[in-house]
Amino acid sequence: MSHKDQYAVFGSPIKHSKSPRIHQFFAQQTQQDLEYRAVLVPAEQFELAVNDFFAKGGRGLNCTVPLKELAWVYADKKTERAELSKAVNTLALQKDGSVLGDNTDGLGLVADLKKNNALQLTAKKILILGAGGAARGIIGPIQDELPEAITIANRTLDKALNLATEFVHKGPVVACGYEDLIGLSFDLIINATSASLSDDLPPLPAGLLRDNACCYDLAYANKPTAFVRWARAQGALKSLDGLGMLVEQAAEAFYLWRGVRPESAGLIRLLDAERAS
Ligand code: ATR
DSSP: SSSSSSEEEESOOOOOOOOOHHHHHHHHHHOOOEEEEEOOGGGGHHHHHHHHHHHTEEEEEETTOHHHHHHHOSSSEEEEHHHHTTOOOOEOOOOOOOOEEEHHHHHHEEEEEETTTHHHTTOOOOEOOOOHHHHHHHHHHHTTTTTTTEEEEESHHHHHEEEEEEEESSSSSEEEEEGGGGTTTEEEEEESSGGGTTTTTOOOOOOEEEEEEEEESSSOOOOOOOHHHHHHTOSSEEEOOTTHHHHHHHHHHHHHSSOOOOOHHHHHHHHHHHHHO
16 A cells, blocks of 8 residues: 555445546645545455555545445444434544444535535525435534424425435424425525436425525536426526535535545536536
């Protein structure tokens, strides 16, 4: 292994991961001497692969699909936001040899909304579509911004109700089905369903957007997602996808590992320009 500090992203599939490029960009920018690789790790090999990585001097890992829940179980200690989200996307070796688990996805979303898009969440009415792992990962950090209320809408109502029950101690959050959204309106709608991955859309009624409302798809693609296209058609002030969140969650992980905060806006612009060309 090289003398440089070792970092990696584990996942399956992993070939198209942008994480090595993002972290190498951050390392160069902040003059940190490190190496960051993408490694194909199926779920059944996760524990062995992580043990091996840290035993050989690895310093930190990102974990992506389908490993975030396994990483949550693996971590010796967890941040409060990781604890609540039941998923870990960042593992960091601590000085005492223990492994800390964090989830920087929600922080990444909030940073992209506030810092890169000048969107404040405080006192806003926010609708989250979906009640799976992606939704769970963002609710806590959104609640930390003190929105007026969060509504979680999901096809399977029980999952939304369970999620609302888990997070209601941190701030107002209610659950409903898509048909219950008729007549309601929001300042921000976040798509946390996996529908975009199959160019699909949850069954959304018209009229959900207040004046100057914005929409954000946690998924990203080279072309506008079905949800981004829907948001544009509904007249959203901004219709964003998750590219900025991807870079910002990486910036938070980088900060956790290195104690240095990289500048991310330039990289987001670069990656955005590349997909447009
Ligand atoms: P992830 O980790 O990406 O959140 P997940 O835990 O499998 O994946 O959750 C996927 C979410 O997307 C769920 O909320 C799912 O709704 P159900 O719980 O009712 O299954 C939602 N979802 C997926 N495809 C969808 C579609 N075509 N329309 C609406 N919701 C969809």
